[in-house]
Amino acid sequence: MKYKKIAQEQLEVSSVCMGCWALAGDATWGSQEKADSIATVRAAIDAGINFFDTAELYGKGYSEQVLGEALGSDRDKVVIGSKFIRRAKAADITAACEESLTNLGTDYIDLYHIHWPSREVPFAESVRAMEDLKSAGKVRHLAVCNFGPGDLSDILGLMTPVVNQLPYNLLWRAIEFEILPACADAEVPVTCYSPMMQGLLTGKFRSAADVPAGRARTRLYSGDRPEASHGESGAEEEVFTAIAAIAKVADEAGLDMAAMSLAWLLGREGVAGVIVGARTPEQIRHNAAAGDMALTPDITRRLDKITEPLKQKMGSNADMWNCPSRMR
Numbered sequence: 553m554k555y556k557k558i559a560q561e562q563l564e565v566s567s568v569c570m571g572c573w574a575l576a577g578d579a580t581w582g583s584q585e586k587a588d589s590i591a592t593v594r595a596a597i598d599a600g601i602n603f604f605d606t607a608e609l610y611g612k613g614y615s616e617q618v619l620g621e622a623l624g625s626d627r628d629k630v631v632i633g634s635k636f637i638r639r640a641k642a643a644d645i646t647a648a649c650e651e652s653l654t655n656l657g658t659d660y661i662d663l664y665h666i667h668w669p670s671r672e673v674p675f676a677e678s679v680r681a682m683e684d685l686k687s688a689g690k691v692r693h694l695a696v697c698n699f700g701p702g703d704l705s706d707i708l709g710l711m712t713p714v715v716n717q718l719p720y721n722l723l724w725r726a727i728e729f730e731i732l733p734a735c736a737d738a739e740v741p742v743t744c745y746s747p748m749m750q751g752l753l754t755g756k757f758r759s760a761a762d763v764p765a766g767r768a769r770t771r772l773y774s775g776d777r778p779e780a781s782h783g784e785s786g787a788e789e790e791v792f793t794a795i796a797a798i799a800k801v802a803d804e805a806g807l808d809m810a811a812m813s814l815a816w817l818l819g820r821e822g823v824a825g826v827i828v829g830a831r832t833p834e835q836i837r838h839n840a841a842a843g844d845m846a847l848t849p850d851i852t853r854r855l856d857k858i859t860e861p862l863k864q865k866m867g868s869n870a871d872m873w874n875c876p877s878r879m880r
Contacts, residue, residue, distance in 0.1 A: 553600030553843040556824050558741055559693045559714045563662065565631050567818055568843040569603035570596045570836060571745065571829040575618045576611025580766040584831055586618060593622035595833035597630070599840035605717075605743075605827045607635035607667060608652055616655035632656065633663035633717075633743075635697055640670035642681035649685050663714055664691040668878060669703045679710040697745075700870065700879035701734035713740050715824055719872050720744040722798060722813050722859050723752060723772065723791060729868035731879070732822055741824035744817055746872065748828065752791065753813040755799050760788040770872040782875045790862045797858045805851055814842035816855050 554567045570593070577584030593604070604623075606615045616634060623630060634656070636648035652661060664682060669675075685691040696707065697717035704716065716735050718727050720742065727742070735742050748754055750767045757763050760773060769779040774786040802809040817826050830836035847855075871877035 553840060554818075555602075556741075558824050559663075563631055563693065563714075565603040565825060566601045566843060567825050568601055568814070568840050569605050569633075569743065569825045569827045570601050571827040572604055572606040572615045572619050573610045574829040574831050575606075576615040578611055581829075581831070582764075586621075588832055589618045590622040591833050592830050592836050593619060596830070596836045596840065597626060599837050600843065601836070601840055602630045603633070603825060604630060605633045605745075606656075607637065607665075608648055608655075609635070609637045609667065613651060613655045616652055617657075620655060620657035627656075627658050631662045632658070633665060633695065634661050635665040635667035635717075637667035640666070640673035640678045642677050642684075645678060645681040646685065649690055653690060660690055660692055662692050663695045664693070665695040665697045665717060666699075668698050669696075669880075675703075675707050675710055679707065683711070698871075698879055699731075700877070701730050702880045704731075704734055704738060704740065708738055712738070715743045716740050717743045717745055717827070719746045719870060720817060720820075720823070721747045721749045721753060722816055722855060723749045723794060723862060724866070724870075724872065725859060725863040726866055726868055726870035728863065731870055732820075736822045742822050743825045743827055744823060745827045747814055747817050747826040748810055752795060753798070754810045755795065759792060771866065771869070771875065772872075782873060784875055787862060787865050790865060794859050794862050798855065801851060801854050801858070805848075807845075807851075808838070808841070810839070811842040811845055812847065812851070812855075814839065815845040815847050816852060818842065818845075819847060819852060 555564045557564050574581040575589040634652045682694050693714040695715045696713040699716050765778045768777045771782045772791050775783045802812045828839040869877040
């Protein structure tokens with residue numbers, strides 16, 4: 553496992569971070585036994601992963617509860633990132649943090665993120681509340697999630713986020729147009745969520761029809777899908793054409809497709825880590841292997857070329873679910 557230093561080199565985190573949304577066992581991911589979740593967290597630690605990402609939104613705090621229980625006495629050996637959403641007023645942020653601390657069974661959160669930019673509460677109020685939490689020792693570093701170049705520019709006058717957490721993978725390269733360059737200019741590293749595009753880059757789905765409704769609501773799929781709300785035509789044909797070509801590259805190189813896809817991301821300039829969900833020990837051990845994989849320049853170029861047409865078709869809207877974008 554490779555590690556990277558963030559937060560002005562105050563934190564050293566594994567390049568593969570375990571995303572804990574799936575531990576909530578909700579409609580998106582399906583039911584999940586607590587014992588499996590706990591075993592998966594323990595397997596992640598054994599595989600060298602010291603970075604865990606969760607949020608108050610995931611299972612209404614249940615993901616945080618399971619993670620806290622699983623970490624137990626190893627809590628101080630790891631880095632935990634959590635996020636608050638929608639409650640952007642000062643009192644709400646304080647309450648949200650207290651709830652997360654209780655759920656996690658800890659007295660501090662390493663990285664506390666604004667999950668989505670608020671369009672109702674000024675950033676100045678939110679940042680003041682977060683700085684107060686930091687001064688009280690309840691939060692160690694401040695971060696953002698889903699911030700486009702405009703929002704990033706606005707908040708930089710108030711704080712410098714430790715990271716900007718964004719959707720990024722071989723099939724979803726929208727941040728490359730504007731957001732990734734803006735982060736680079738501001739020296740704000742990126743952590744990537746949905747690095748396997750909700751399972752597509754594992755090769756487990758052979759067609760768009762095979763994808764469960766809870767996952768088939770992003771803008772890659774037709775707006776006619778039952779749970780989609782974006783109203784666009786999607787790019788289902790282009791997506792599965794690209795997946796087949798990516799699988800061919802992996803097969804020819806003797807590489808696992810999922811690990812190769814993660815390694816491609818970890819090789820991108822400005823990327824500090826990939827946030828990979830897992831529901832079983834086997835899955836997290838499999839994903840952790842990408843933390844020490846390096847691709848040849850030829851493979852990287854081939855993957856870039858394969859997914860460039862899809863990147864151009866989807867454009868610069870980095871919001872996976874909505875049009876118009878909530879990022880700006």
